[in-house]
Amino acid sequence: MKRYLWIGLLLLIALPAGAETPEEKGLAIAREADRRYDDFHDFKAKLIMTLKNRQGEESVRYMRNRTLEVKRDGDKSLVIFDRPRDVKGTALLNYTHMKGDDDQWLYLPALKRVKRISSSNKSGPFMGSEFAYEDITSQEVEKYTYKWLRDEVYEGQKCFVVERYPEYRNSGYTRQVVWIDQKEYRLLKIDYYDRKNTLLKTQTFKGYKRYLDKYWYPDEMFMVNHQTGKTTRLLWEKYAFRAGLKDKDFNKNSLKRAR
Amino acid sequence: MMENKREHRRVRPFILRLVMLALFSPALDLANGVGANELSGFIEGQARLFANSATHLGQADQTVSLAAQPEYFHEWETGSSFTFVPFYRLDRADSKRTHFDVRELTFLYLHDDFELRLGVRKEFWGVTEVLHLVNIINQVDFIEDIDFEDFLGQPMANLSIARDWGTLDLFYLPFFRERTFPGRSGRLRGSRVVDTGRAVFESSRGKWHPDWTVRYSHTLGGWDLGIYHFNGTGREPTLLPGKNDNGNPVLIPFYEQINQTGVDVSYVTGSWLWKLEALQRFGQGKRFVAWTGGFEYTFTGIMETAMDLGVLAEWMYDERGKKAFTPFDNDIAYGLRLTFNDVDSTDLLFGWVQDVRNSARFLFLEASRRFSDHWKASLEIRTFFSQPADDTFFSLRNDDLMQLELAYFF
Numbered sequence: 001m002k003r004y005l006w007i008g009l010l011l012l013i014a015l016p017a018g019a020e021t022p023e024e025k026g027l028a029i030a031r032e033a034d035r036r037y038d039d040f041h042d043f044k045a046k047l048i049m050t051l052k053n054r055q056g057e058e059s060v061r062y063m064r065n066r067t068l069e070v071k072r073d074g075d076k077s078l079v080i081f082d083r084p085r086d087v088k089g090t091a092l093l094n095y096t097h098m099k100g101d102d103d104q105w106l107y108l109p110a111l112k113r114v115k116r117i118s119s120s121n122k123s124g125p126f127m128g129s130e131f132a133y134e135d136i137t138s139q140e141v142e143k144y145t146y147k148w149l150r151d152e153v154y155e156g157q158k159c160f161v162v163e164r165y166p167e168y169r170n171s172g173y174t175r176q177v178v179w180i181d182q183k184e185y186r187l188l189k190i191d192y193y194d195r196k197n198t199l200l201k202t203q204t205f206k207g208y209k210r211y212l213d214k215y216w217y218p219d220e221m222f223m224v225n226h227q228t229g230k231t232t233r234l235l236w237e238k239y240a241f242r243a244g245l246k247d248k249d250f251n252k253n254s255l256k257r258a259r
Numbered sequence: 260m261m262e263n264k265r266e267h268r269r270v271r272p273f274i275l276r277l278v279m280l281a282l283f284s285p286a287l288d289l290a291n292g293v294g295a296n297e298l299s300g301f302i303e304g305q306a307r308l309f310a311n312s313a314t315h316l317g318q319a320d321q322t323v324s325l326a327a328q329p330e331y332f333h334e335w336e337t338g339s340s341f342t343f344v345p346f347y348r349l350d351r352a353d354s355k356r357t358h359f360d361v362r363e364l365t366f367l368y369l370h371d372d373f374e375l376r377l378g379v380r381k382e383f384w385g386v387t388e389v390l391h392l393v394n395i396i397n398q399v400d401f402i403e404d405i406d407f408e409d410f411l412g413q414p415m416a417n418l419s420i421a422r423d424w425g426t427l428d429l430f431y432l433p434f435f436r437e438r439t440f441p442g443r444s445g446r447l448r449g450s451r452v453v454d455t456g457r458a459v460f461e462s463s464r465g466k467w468h469p470d471w472t473v474r475y476s477h478t479l480g481g482w483d484l485g486i487y488h489f490n491g492t493g494r495e496p497t498l499l500p501g502k503n504d505n506g507n508p509v510l511i512p513f514y515e516q517i518n519q520t521g522v523d524v525s526y527v528t529g530s531w532l533w534k535l536e537a538l539q540r541f542g543q544g545k546r547f548v549a550w551t552g553g554f555e556y557t558f559t560g561i562m563e564t565a566m567d568l569g570v571l572a573e574w575m576y577d578e579r580g581k582k583a584f585t586p587f588d589n590d591i592a593y594g595l596r597l598t599f600n601d602v603d604s605t606d607l608l609f610g611w612v613q614d615v616r617n618s619a620r621f622l623f624l625e626a627s628r629r630f631s632d633h634w635k636a637s638l639e640i641r642t643f644f645s646q647p648a649d650d651t652f653f654s655l656r657n658d659d660l661m662q663l664e665l666a667y668f669f
Contacts, residue, residue: 253421
């Protein structure tokens with residue numbers, strides 16, 4: 001009896017140290033992917049968003065994005081709309097928080113009014129596009145739970161395939177499946193499953209470039225809605241990292257300055 | 260019209276001095292002009308159709324007008340900027356509605372620790388949707404519309420200090436703008452025309468009485484609050500009965516010296532937005548208080564679509580009762596806002612205001628939509644019901660209005 005006990009104990013100790021559950025492995029991959037963007041401090045970029053419907057008709061939106069990294073919490077971001085011209089000067093200020101709702105303010109240039117808005121439901125579309133607010137706001141690790149599914153080759157690159165479940169109560173998704181390349185931990189593809197657990201959208205990331213010898217950012221994000229046939233293409237231009245942005249560029253006064 | 264011209268002659272040298280200061284000040288590295296140099300703005304055609312014939316003598320039954328508001332903006336590397344926004348409307352029916360204004364002519368100096376804003380500007384404070392009660396800095400361009408959402412440019416020097424403990428704004432307002440009112444052929448007025456040419460001021464310095472405002476604002480979690488104190492010439496005139504040169508009865512605007520404290524608070528929690536605006540005013544009659552507050556709840560993605568439905572209710576109260584300038588002395592407004600979240604930013608607002616004490620009701624509908632990249636159409640419908648004879652809106656009872664606007668943005 002004692003001998004079996006000893007063998008049992010030995011086996012337990014001899015188990016490989018790296019054995020993780022799929023949940024732990026998924027979380028570790030998400031953490032590493034997030035860590036790759038640490039200390040970018042701030043960045044500015046121009047965005048061109050092209051919406052296309054099933055008939056092939058296009059609508060283009062131009063906007064500018066500024067983001068500030070905040071230690072121990074989510075990022076602060078300011079999006080200013082440039083085109084279409086009737087919404088020019090409209091701006092959205094967002095403070096992402098790891099836990100709880102984000103803080104969000106909308107600036108209405110016609111009245112010059114700063115309006116605090118509810119951000120508890122981010123499943124709605126951003127500017128009529130196929131990107132929901134929850135797709136484009138700062139993706140903190142804490143906002144999901146994870147499970148590693150398998151390894152796979154996607155577009156010639158070895159990838160981790162990880163499933164993630166939004167912690168966020170009002171999410172439009174039951175789950176998302178993410179392809180992350182094993183070499184640089186970049187997001188390559190995301191499949192979104194709606195509340196009925198049917199495949200709703202797929203987002204692909206293209207044109208990754210390396211900035212400041214460290215950070216990989218894509219030139220293009222493309223979202224296809226499989227259920228409506230509509231697509232949205234987001235083109236990022238003129239990335240500028242560590243552009244000297246500070247807290248004062250992300251408050252209500254900076255919203256009012258947005259032009 | 261004449262009064263406006265006199266006003267502009269006085270304001271022009273002051274504005275010129277500001278512009279000279281901005282252009283030739285050595286402290287500002289203007290040679291490093293970077294970025295913007297942008298020209299934008301809109302041109303708009305507006306048609307107003309009144310459902311019923313005019314109540315008062317001289318009024319027209321419909322009107323068309325054309326308005327233009329170009330905007331020039333330039334920003335330097337430092338973040339400092341210059342803005343010029345002139346506005347002009349040409350109205351067919353009412354010559355007083357044809358008017359020109361400098362909405363903005365301003366220089367913004369951005370420093371790490373503060374912002375200094377000089378010139379003609381617009382500053383808006385408020386959290387409610389139906390009645391904008393505490394907003395005070397800019398004079399209402401009442402002839403544009405009766406909803407208190409159009410303002411005349413206000414000359415000012417404003418220092419803004421944003422810190423962790425909140426933001427402090429100091430305003431020096433050297434020149435007063437008088438409220439615009441419809442002329443004899445204009446609708447949306449009472450039986451007596453407001454004779455803006457005969458305005459009277461309590462202060463012997465008239466429009467040159469220097470006014471001051473201090474405001475503190477802060478955000479704490481879901482709370483946004485602001486509190487200010489204003490000292491100077493009240494923007495809201497007391498309308499006194501009088502006679503014009505022809506001996507016809509008119510209303511004379513009387514601008515009094517006031518001290519006003521105003522507060523605006525909003526609280527967001529989940530899909531709820533709670534709001535409150537309140538003020539206390541001394542110097543215009545007896546001391547009085549007024550407030551407006553309520554909530555807004557948004558249903559995101561209703562009925563499995565991308566549309567949002569907002570439900571709002573606001574209570575408006577003014578201690579002055581019937582003597583209040585705004586008609587909402589004790590009224591409750593209900594509203595529904597449908598945001599389509601589509602490519603054309605289609606938006607619909609339907610509202611209903613009910614007087615708490617009498618049968619008076621006011622209904623409004625606002626809809627807007629973009630057509631192609633540059634055009635935007637807006638529709639507004641307003642109707643007044645069951646106004647008893649002593650209700651402020653009684654003189655507008657036949658001014659049910661449908662307004663269509665088509666604007667080109669460039």
